[in-house]
Amino acid sequence: MPQWTLFGLLKGKQTAPWPLRDGADGQAGFLGMPQYHPELCGDGCQACADVCPTKAITMRAAESASAGRLDVDYGRCIVCQLCTEACPSGAMATSSDWAFGVREREDLVWQTNGGKGGDVHAEARRGFRRSLHVRHVDAGSCNGCESELQALNNPFYNLHRLGIFFTASPRFADLLLVTGPVTQTMLSPLRATYEAMAEPRWVMAVGTCAVSGGIAEGGYASGRGLEGVLPVDVYLPGCPPNPAAIIQALLMFLDRAPQRVKGGQLVK
Amino acid sequence: MMDAAVRTLRSDELIGTAEKLLAAGGRMQMAYAWYPRASELEVRYVASRGSQSPFEIWRCETNQFLPSLANTAPLLGWYEREISDLFGLKFEGHPQPQRLVLHAGAAPVAPPLTPNYPRDVPVRVDQTRQPLPEVAIEEKDVQLLPFGPVRADVLESAAFLFFYVGETILHYHPQLFFKHRGMERRFEGLSPARGVVIAERISGVGSVAHALAYCQAVEAASNCIVPTRARFLRSILAEMERLYNHLHYFGHLCHTTTLKVGEAEGKLLEERAKQLNTRLTGSRLLRSVLAIGGLRRDLAPEGWLHGELDRLRAAFGRYAKQMESTASHLDRLITTGKLDQQTAFDQGATGPVERASGVDRDLRRDHPYAAYKEVPPLVAVRDAGDAHARAQVRMAEVNASIALIQCALEILPRGPVAVAYNIRPKSEGLGWSESPRGTLFYSVHVGGDGELMRVKIKSPSFSNWRVFPFTVHDSNMMDYAINEASFGLTIAGCDR
Numbered sequence: 001m002p003q004w005t006l007f008g009l010l011k012g013k014q015t016a017p018w019p020l021r022d023g024a025d026g027q028a029g030f031l032g033m034p035q036y037h038p039e040l041c042g043d044g045c046q047a048c049a050d051v052c053p054t055k056a057i058t059m060r061a062a063e064s065a066s067a068g069r070l071d072v073d074y075g076r077c078i079v080c081q082l083c084t085e086a087c088p089s090g091a092m093a094t095s096s097d098w099a100f101g102v103r104e105r106e107d108l109v110w111q112t113n114g115g116k117g118g119d120v121h122a123e124a125r126r127g128f129r130r131s132l133h134v135r136h137v138d139a140g141s142c143n144g145c146e147s148e149l150q151a152l153n154n155p156f157y158n159l160h161r162l163g164i165f166f167t168a169s170p171r172f173a174d175l176l177l178v179t180g181p182v183t184q185t186m187l188s189p190l191r192a193t194y195e196a197m198a199e200p201r202w203v204m205a206v207g208t209c210a211v212s213g214g215i216a217e218g219g220y221a222s223g224r225g226l227e228g229v230l231p232v233d234v235y236l237p238g239c240p241p242n243p244a245a246i247i248q249a250l251l252m253f254l255d256r257a258p259q260r261v262k263g264g265q266l267v268k
Numbered sequence: 269m270m271d272a273a274v275r276t277l278r279s280d281e282l283i284g285t286a287e288k289l290l291a292a293g294g295r296m297q298m299a300y301a302w303y304p305r306a307s308e309l310e311v312r313y314v315a316s317r318g319s320q321s322p323f324e325i326w327r328c329e330t331n332q333f334l335p336s337l338a339n340t341a342p343l344l345g346w347y348e349r350e351i352s353d354l355f356g357l358k359f360e361g362h363p364q365p366q367r368l369v370l371h372a373g374a375a376p377v378a379p380p381l382t383p384n385y386p387r388d389v390p391v392r393v394d395q396t397r398q399p400l401p402e403v404a405i406e407e408k409d410v411q412l413l414p415f416g417p418v419r420a421d422v423l424e425s426a427a428f429l430f431f432y433v434g435e436t437i438l439h440y441h442p443q444l445f446f447k448h449r450g451m452e453r454r455f456e457g458l459s460p461a462r463g464v465v466i467a468e469r470i471s472g473v474g475s476v477a478h479a480l481a482y483c484q485a486v487e488a489a490s491n492c493i494v495p496t497r498a499r500f501l502r503s504i505l506a507e508m509e510r511l512y513n514h515l516h517y518f519g520h521l522c523h524t525t526t527l528k529v530g531e532a533e534g535k536l537l538e539e540r541a542k543q544l545n546t547r548l549t550g551s552r553l554l555r556s557v558l559a560i561g562g563l564r565r566d567l568a569p570e571g572w573l574h575g576e577l578d579r580l581r582a583a584f585g586r587y588a589k590q591m592e593s594t595a596s597h598l599d600r601l602i603t604t605g606k607l608d609q610q611t612a613f614d615q616g617a618t619g620p621v622e623r624a625s626g627v628d629r630d631l632r633r634d635h636p637y638a639a640y641k642e643v644p645p646l647v648a649v650r651d652a653g654d655a656h657a658r659a660q661v662r663m664a665e666v667n668a669s670i671a672l673i674q675c676a677l678e679i680l681p682r683g684p685v686a687v688a689y690n691i692r693p694k695s696e697g698l699g700w701s702e703s704p705r706g707t708l709f710y711s712v713h714v715g716g717d718g719e720l721m722r723v724k725i726k727s728p729s730f731s732n733w734r735v736f737p738f739t740v741h742d743s744n745m746m747d748y749a750i751n752e753a754s755f756g757l758t759i760a761g762c763d764r
Binding site: 003094143145156170184214219 | 475590
């Protein structure tokens with residue numbers, strides 16, 4: 001056992017300075033949500049809407065008052081990058097945008113003037129700004145989201161240092177973190193877990209499946225995410241969202257970081 | 269169809285043919301059903317006759333029932349139960365005719381994969397809690413522990429029933445398929461090109477293996493020859509996937525033996541591997557790269573990946589040496605969860621699990637695809653069949669994967685990475701890959717309109733979950749978590 005202590009000490013500090021201080025967040029080269037540039041969008045083209053596997057991009061009805069020809073819902077985007085490859089004009093462009101945690105579902109829908117950006121519910125959550133206990137429930141994910149959630153506790157992200165802990169019992173949990181589209185069979189265990197939590201309690205939908213059903217939406221066995229199942233306080237789409245995005249969304253929930261996305265756009 | 273021959277069998281020939289195959293050293297791989305026409309159900313069996321000989325596909329038309337092959341080739345037991353649940357077909361003489369994929373509370377209006385099942389209508393599931401099984405044994409000391417589907421920590425959903433006396437587990441029953449999403453049906457009616465992003469999302473930590481097997485199945489159906497550079501890059505991607513999965517495995521294994529620094533190191537190395545994935549492809553899970561006919565875009569691993577892997581190999585070498593010389597760690601692994609060779613073979617163990625029980629199979633070597641003919645893998649086999657052997661096989665595979673990628677990088681040719689392909693109406697193809705967890709098959713059927721009619725997915729965890737309980741019965745509670753970690757199972761791929 002002393003060799004392991006030495007082994008660990010020789011490794012030195014492996015944790016990223018981010019998000020407490022400026023520094024690498026480990027996401028260099030990451031392809032995030034495609035960026036929509038309506039001004040570049042060509043007439044008569046619907047290449048992106050045609051290839052989108054989850055109807056995150058749809059053609060907008062002509063009479064709509066808002067500018068642009070497309071309706072883009074990042075809550076349905078599975079980050080497959082097909083639209084960026086199909087688009088001939090750069091209107092759907094690759095980006096490194098991943099900090100997509102929002103409080104209101106409509107902030108994931110692209111809007112010309114940006115969205116309202118979600119109210120800060122600091123008053124209701126007084127006392128939850130420092131330490132947070134999270135109960136995770138897999139409601140039918142592909143295990144991609146779990147892989148990234150498990151990464152939160154690796155030495156690089158080291159979630160504990162931020163005072164955020166995963167807990168085994170829903171009785172101790174403040175936040176229910178749900179992944180997956182909510183299969184018919186997981187519906188009742190998910191509700192039972194929520195019911196077992198003491199109030200006040202909050203819910204975070206992690207991954208596009210939990211937000212809208214994603215690639216697994218509907219069908220004979222699957223659901224359409226948490227909409228209509230539980231009240232959701234934080235939506236974080238992504239397929240899967242990377243660990244930094246999950247941390248950013250958790251800190252946003254605790255009012256320790258700003259909401260970065262408003263009206264489907266990253267606020268500079 | 270490439271590298272697979274189709275035979276038509278009558279239902280009364282099935283058992284005899286399977287017995288002959290097994291006597292000749294062959295092995296059943298999987299079984300599935302589909303509807304070639306709306307009124308006509310056909311069951312397919314995939315069999316292998318060993319290394320380098322093409323897979324054999326047996327087709328058998330049926331209307332109501334078929335003789336069960338589960339008594340001849342036990343591993344087919346689960347496939348038959350799945351077919352019964354989803355197609356309503358009965359298998360005569362099945363030793364365990366209970367439901368598998370559908371839970372006891374599910375009440376579908378018709379079997380959900382039959383043509384008359386209404387599309388997009390959810391199966392009604394009784395949301396009241398199902399009664400627990402009676403403890404079958406008269407002895408009052410026997411207790412039942414139901415655990416799950418919501419378990420401690422960040423884990424996938426599954427429920428386990430332990431029948432135990434004190435520390436000893438008498439019987440163990442995993443209740444899976446809480447996560448069944450009906451993914452095979454998602455492919456139906458789509459053009460084959462649209463299936464790739466779905467295949468990438470069947471099992472998140474097997475995105476490359478799934479997409480690769482799917483692409484290869486469609487390529488087999490359309491006689492498409494993938495350019496050399498794309499084949500090499502596919503091998504590199506598949507091995508990068510094996511690396512981060514195996515590194516995660518060691519972090520988790522050390523977690524169960526409470527080796528804290530070892531857990532941290534495994535997870536740290538996994539994180540490093542995922543960051544290399546990001547640098548190579550823009551995706552930590554290596555998604556959005558594969559396409560039918562090659563790759564969606566070229567990758568540039570030249571000049572940097574080799575050196576990064578050198579550093580990873582050195583770090584892993586120190587880590588592995590440390591694990592292999594820690595008595596408290598080894599004490600928990602050696603003799604734990606022993607799986608003998610015969611059970612591994614009969615029940616269909618796959619991947620590192622079977623190779624740790626002395627069954628020497630690896631699709632990369634036995635049925636090469638991508639660039640594995642030019643750059644073959646070094647296949648590690650152990651005979652002990654315990655948790656330690658399963659860990660050792662994966663240790664050897666980490667080093668072999670790094671060596672394989674570096675070798676592929678040395679001779680990685682320049683050139684195009686995609687080729688045009690034509691989907692042939694009424695065609696079919698079988699594709700496979702050796703995922704980090706074992707053999708993965710995709711069987712793809714294309715209809716007269718060029719759209720997908722049926723996609724069957726055989727994931728490695730479907731095989732290994734069937735085997736796993738054989739190592740838990742008669743073991744003890746303290747070893748359970750270690751044994752489960754040593755199998756390295758996922759649930760998403762199994763449940764689909």
